[in-house]
Amino acid sequence: MIFPLKRNDDETIVNMLASALRRDISFGILMPDQKLKIEALRQRYGGSNHSMRETLRLLSAEGLVEATAQRGFRVTSATEDDLKDIQLVRCEIEKVALALAIENGDVAWEGRVIAAHHALQKAEAVVASDPDDLNALQWDEACRAFSFALIDACGSPRMIDLQRKFFDQSRRFRLALLREGRIEFEQRMVRQKKLLEAVLERDTETAVTILVDDIVADLQA
Known part of the structure; x- marks a missing residue:
């Protein structure tokens, strides 16, 4: 046990x-x-x-x-319709939450986002070269942490709770893509760097657009 x-x-x-x-x-x-x-x-x-x-x-x-x-x-089932629905809800929730976080976030929030991004980039490099279960788990947790850090200054505990719920529902789809070798890590890393830059520049429109692109690509590699 x-x-x-x-x-x-x-x-x-x-x-x-x-x-x-x-x-x-x-x-x-x-x-x-x-x-x-x-x-x-x-x-x-x-x-x-x-x-x-x-x-x-x-x-x-x-x-x-x-x-x-x-x-x-x-x-719970994991059909194509389930995936599309989870993706839709994640996009809608995270667009609003990220926009609010950019509006409300302080320097400490920026620091958390930078730290989470750094940890994710390191995890991506490791899992891209050796996608064993331990590395996959650490990478998955890094993805989760970066996603949460982006919106944790939005000021809405209920929105954060919903984002976490639907992010967790999406994890098995992303991990299935990893097992199948269908994740383009170089493209992901470029996207995430651009997302970080837009967030730090407080460029809401660009950040939200990249975030949605990242969610879609993340689940349909």
């Missing part, structure tokens, strides 16, 4: 279990539409019946798991 069963803090257990399941859904270890049985998940990941059920409810709220009437839980 990944986690010991004896823990006093139920919330901590649920968060740890959710992180493990979220990762395995993103990497395709838990496949789209796969049924998720509590006992089998407990044997694999640890936790109690209660903590695993709460974990699945949390992932259901995030859109990664679906609860079916009297049929338990299953991994």
